[in-house]
Each structure stands twice: as C-alpha cells, then as structure tokens.
Amino acid sequence: MATGNGTKNSVEAALRRYAEEWGGNVECAWGRFGRFLYWPYRWGVVVPFLGLSTLVLAPLAVLLSVIVSPNFASKTIATFWARVNSFMTPMWVSVSGREKIRDGVSYVVVANHLSHYDIYVLYGWLGLDIKWVMKKELExxxxxxxxxxxxxxxxxxRSDSAKAxxxxxxxxxxxxxxxxxxxxxEGxxxxxGSLNHFKKGAFRFAHDLGLPVLPVTIKGTRAILPKGSTELMPGGVSLVVHDPVDVRAYKKEELGAIVNRVRNTIRTELEDV
Incomplete structure (x- = not known):
C-alpha cells in the first residue's frame, strides 16, 4: 500500500516538475506529454494510412459506380473509408437525433464546418447517401x-448563372x-470554432427543389484537426441531427428567415457545452 502511494506521489511530483518547466499547469503538461507520445503514431501510422486508404478505395469506388451504381459506391465505400480512417486516428463519434431522418426522404443537409474531419463524421455516421455540391474547378x-x-x-x-x-x-x-x-x-x-455567417445558396437550392433542410451540428472535430494545422490528435466528437425544416412553408423572398432559423438551431447546440 505504501509502495503504491509512493509511486503515485512520485508520478505526480514528476508531472508537476514537467509542468513548471513548461510554465503551465498539470493539465497542460498532460496535454503536451500526450502530443509527444502521439507524434510518432501520427506521422508513422495515421497520415500514411489516410493517404493509402484513399488511393486504394478511390479506384474501387469508381469501379462500383460503373458496375453497380454511383449511389451504392457513394454510400458503402465512402462510409467504410470514413469509419476506418476515424478508427485509425482514433476518433470516437456519438450520434443523437438520427431517428429524425425518414427513410426514402431526400434532404438538403446543412452543417457547421470546423475541420477536415467533419467529412469523416458526416460520411461515416449520418447514415445518408449524400452528394456534395462542389466548385467546378475541383472537377x-x-x-x-x-x-x-x-x-x-x-x-x-458559380461564375456562369446559365450553367448554374x-x-x-x-x-x-x-x-x-x-x-x-x-x-x-459558412463556405x-x-x-x-465560432459559427460564421451563413450563405443562402444551400437554402435557395432546397427551396428550388422543394426539399426539406436538415440542420446538423458537429462538435469536437476542431480539437482533432484545426484549420491550418497539421497537429492531428485523437479525440471524441458528437454529431447532432436536428428537426428538418419544411421550406415549402416559406416564400422565396423569405429565405433569410430559413437561414436564421437553421443557423440559430446550430448555434444554440454549439453553445450547449
């Protein structure tokens, strides 16, 4: 028993010395120590795996798109790609509200954007066959x-209205x-980590096609990979699916009201820590 206490005290003392050397507190020391331990795994395992999985699965997705269907490839291969890369990071995802999604209904999904890892979260855990709207240049x-x-x-x-x-x-x-x-x-x-201004494109798209808007909040991915950083870290995130918004209840000139409603829903969830 005494030996156990002695070991515990020596670890705490070493950690406090480490913290003092870095000019921080014990929690900061653990954070730096964790980054130090994760560094070789990040660059030796995770990053190469992310690249390799993409190179291997991308041609398979194309093949299945031709042999089976684009929707099948999009849902099965993309979901597997997202989940296996999240597992290797590792990133743990908790989901709430998915029961609000109705089978066979198409949505315009609107989500906040914190990190590249948002794509893994949405592909891997939203449970929908999703298509992305991309800039023509990416083609x-x-x-x-x-x-x-x-x-x-x-x-x-977006530079040619007729083509749009x-x-x-x-x-x-x-x-x-x-x-x-x-x-x-947000674009x-x-x-x-704060919620930026919402552009109206998604909501105009939903109104023109008569599709419900599905607000989705992503929390925690910024701690895994912030914008402009290579400091990839493991962690837990949450995906919250909110009540769909029926845009048919709004006139075309009331797009601003839809934007505000959806943005306020996501903002409120982000502030609920």
Whole structure:
C-alpha cells in the first residue's frame, strides 16, 4: 500500500516538475506529454494510412459506380473509408437525433464546418447517401475530380448563372429517393470554432427543389484537426441531427428567415457545452 502511494506521489511530483518547466499547469503538461507520445503514431501510422486508404478505395469506388451504381459506391465505400480512417486516428463519434431522418426522404443537409474531419463524421455516421455540391474547378483536380464525378457529386460553375441553372436542373435527377445533398453554408472552416455567417445558396437550392433542410451540428472535430494545422490528435466528437425544416412553408423572398432559423438551431447546440 505504501509502495503504491509512493509511486503515485512520485508520478505526480514528476508531472508537476514537467509542468513548471513548461510554465503551465498539470493539465497542460498532460496535454503536451500526450502530443509527444502521439507524434510518432501520427506521422508513422495515421497520415500514411489516410493517404493509402484513399488511393486504394478511390479506384474501387469508381469501379462500383460503373458496375453497380454511383449511389451504392457513394454510400458503402465512402462510409467504410470514413469509419476506418476515424478508427485509425482514433476518433470516437456519438450520434443523437438520427431517428429524425425518414427513410426514402431526400434532404438538403446543412452543417457547421470546423475541420477536415467533419467529412469523416458526416460520411461515416449520418447514415445518408449524400452528394456534395462542389466548385467546378475541383472537377479538373487529378483523382479527386475523377472519383467525385463517378460517384455523382454535383459540380457547379458559380461564375456562369446559365450553367448554374443547368446544373440545378441536372441535380433534380440525382437528389431523390433518399439521396441527399450536403452543404457547409459558412463556405469554409471556422478559424476559432465560432459559427460564421451563413450563405443562402444551400437554402435557395432546397427551396428550388422543394426539399426539406436538415440542420446538423458537429462538435469536437476542431480539437482533432484545426484549420491550418497539421497537429492531428485523437479525440471524441458528437454529431447532432436536428428537426428538418419544411421550406415549402416559406416564400422565396423569405429565405433569410430559413437561414436564421437553421443557423440559430446550430448555434444554440454549439453553445450547449
């Protein structure tokens, strides 16, 4: 018993000395110590695995898109890709509210954007066949453009309104029967974790297609991989699915009201720590 206490005290003393040397507290010391231990695993295992899994699974997704269907490839391969990479990181995901999603219903999913890892969370745990709306320029990027096009993702030319309308009409054929489309209405990842201004594109898209908006809140991914950082760390995140919003109850000129309603829903959840 005395030996156990002595060991515990010596560990605490060493940790406090470590903290004092770094000018921080014990919690900070544990954080730095954890980063130190994780560093070789990050660069020796996780990062190579993320790249290798993408290189291996991308051609398989294209093949299944041709042999079976783009929707099958999008849901099965993308879900596996997201989950296996999350497992290797490791990232633990808790989900609430998924029962609000109805089978066979297509949604315009609207989510906040904190990290590249948001994509893993949405693909791996939302439980929907989702299509992304992407800038037309990404279609020309090697591998990414090829894979995304084969899986039925939507490329939109925002510099040409006529082509944008044509893309919207084409999207009507893809987004149906339970296949949904997803937007990050902030347009980019948050720098500090706060919720940025929402652009109206996603909501206009939903209104034009007559699809319900499904607000989704992601919490915790910024601690795993912040914007502009390579300091990848393990951790737990949560995915919260909110009540769908029926845009048919709003007129076209009332898009601002839909935007505010959805943004306030996500903001309230983010503030609920």
């Amino acid at each position: 020309k990027v090697p591998l990414i453009g090829w894979v995304c096009k084969s899986m039925g993702h939507i490329f939109i030319d 309308v044509s893309t919207l009409n084409h999207a009507r054929k893809k987004v149906r029967g339970g296949t949904s489309v997803i937007f990050f209405p 980019t990842r948050s720098d500090d």
